[in-house]
Amino acid sequence: MSDTAHLVAGHSTGEAVTRAARIGGPDVVLTDEQVTDFVAEQLAAVDLDGKSVCVVVPDGTRSCPLPLLLSAVHGALSGRVSRLTGLIALGTHAAMGERELGAHLGCPEGGLEERYPGLTVLNHAWWEPSTFASLGTISADRVGELSGGLLHHGAEVRLNRAVVEHDVVLVVGPVFPHEVVGFSGGNKYFFPGVAGADIIDLSHWLGALISSAEIIGTRGITPVRALIDEAAALIPSRRLALCVVAQSGSGALHAASFGTPEEAWAAAADVSAETHVRYLDAPVKRVLSIMPEKYEDIWTAAKGFYKLEPVVADGGEVILYAPHVREISAMHPEIAEIGYHCRDYFTKQWDRFKGLHWGVLAHSTHLRGAGTWDEQHGERLRVTVTLATGIPEEVVRGANLNHLAPSEVDIEAFTADPDTLVVPRAGEVLFRLR
Incomplete structure (x- = not known):
């Protein structure tokens, strides 16, 4: 040795x-x-x-x-x-x-x-x-x-x-x-x-x-x-x-x-x-996750949300900036039909969803993050998830996510904004609060 x-x-x-x-x-x-x-x-x-x-x-x-x-x-x-x-x-x-x-x-x-x-x-x-x-x-x-x-x-x-x-x-x-x-x-x-x-x-x-x-x-x-x-x-x-x-x-x-x-x-x-873990002293209102091109669809680029969710304040937003991404998932088109929802949306309507691939349901909850669902109030989500990608707006909104045109993303302006954390090459490093 x-x-x-x-x-x-x-x-x-x-x-x-x-x-x-x-x-x-x-x-x-x-x-x-x-x-x-x-x-x-x-x-x-x-x-x-x-x-x-x-x-x-x-x-x-x-x-x-x-x-x-x-x-x-x-x-x-x-x-x-x-x-x-x-x-x-x-x-x-x-x-x-x-x-x-x-x-x-x-x-x-x-x-x-x-x-x-x-x-x-x-x-x-x-x-x-x-x-x-x-x-x-x-x-x-x-x-x-x-x-x-x-x-x-x-x-x-x-x-x-x-x-x-x-x-x-x-x-x-x-x-x-x-x-x-x-x-x-x-x-x-x-x-x-x-x-x-x-x-x-x-x-x-x-x-x-x-x-x-x-x-x-x-x-x-x-x-x-x-x-x-x-x-x-x-x-x-x-x-x-x-x-x-x-x-x-x-x-x-x-x-x-x-x-x-x-x-x-x-x-x-x-x-x-x-x-691979970075610590912040306080939560942030907004995150701009800049996704590398190795993530070719949202199924993989969702890591830009997973790794940042813990530091986003209640009511905050994560923007996945990936102009090169053109589809939600090439291998799992059913995710576009199910959409993205919190865990309780599925568990409290289990008879409706239990016959679907649980891996697809899991991916849905991972990208949508924490939230609640009940019959009276519907779905209430802790943070907003916004896609700034090459995916058509109607597809993004149909999957229960927010849409932002990539051309409207000004990285310099976001970087200068004290309420925004800009993360280059997002997807691998985890951010946590101290």
Whole structure:
């Protein structure tokens, strides 16, 4: 192990305290050489010779220096393993084409074989039933235990068969504050990253019941993390993870950790909590979230709301400024029909909505934020959500959101306004009140 690597305690769901190797920390920026050496040292110490290995990596909606990481992994495993597969954890996002994959993995279109000889790269084809293998079920009673009584509903655990058809599965990806699970990463790359709809819907609806504002950035094992870990325990392959903490807005890394997904995630989440959370002394009346182009629709660009909702005053507003966004969701058009509503709008009219995809309902509540609903007063929402995008006004208002023409957004004027917080490259850093 290199001089800069050390052991840190993990937060395992089991009784024993586990440990992961980690390099870097909150106030560190790692060099490419440090990262490559760390990956090589960690993988050299694992019995992988002659084994088949599936490497699960994020899609383009997650920031991290993936070409650096995948090159390090490829260099450490090429010639040692019998088969090497890269699996893009789309969740339910759109598939990445050859040009997008090339840019994502650091090579020209069609140049994957030259950059990573022997590596087969697959999109997680979540729309194809043949993609999945069934690992078993989690009972309603067990879900009740894991959720603290919030939800009593069983689910079949289906996972991309590429994971279970390899001897070893290695998760490679970043950790950030997350609106469903607390902090992303680790076993979340399996569920929902390469999972079937049942467990995705269940986990996301559990997060919605707790609420995004309550769970986002919560350290340790949240009920949703406990559910995901329970599902991951059914995977027959050996599970490992390389979890990293990226410097938001750049390709640099603060830290990398290696171990089981539970261990490596816990070590990285501790660093993410110190680097990806900003604190304000008082709430703000308005936020202008400027969304990067990697968020191609509102389904993904909604992170500009999740990460800012906690610092907006009652009656305030979040403006998602994304002129490049042309649709609410390419993969989930039903969200435009349901619209965006608070949690109580659904739970208090459950017979009306329970037959829909719970993951879609969860996304709806996450973007609409806190509020109440009753038959007498209807829906009352804590903050206003405004889209300044390329989506037609009638579509935006039909989805129960406010509309603002992008041409009317004067970033300099908003920046000069003492009541407005302007956030460039929104979507990754969480803002909280002290």
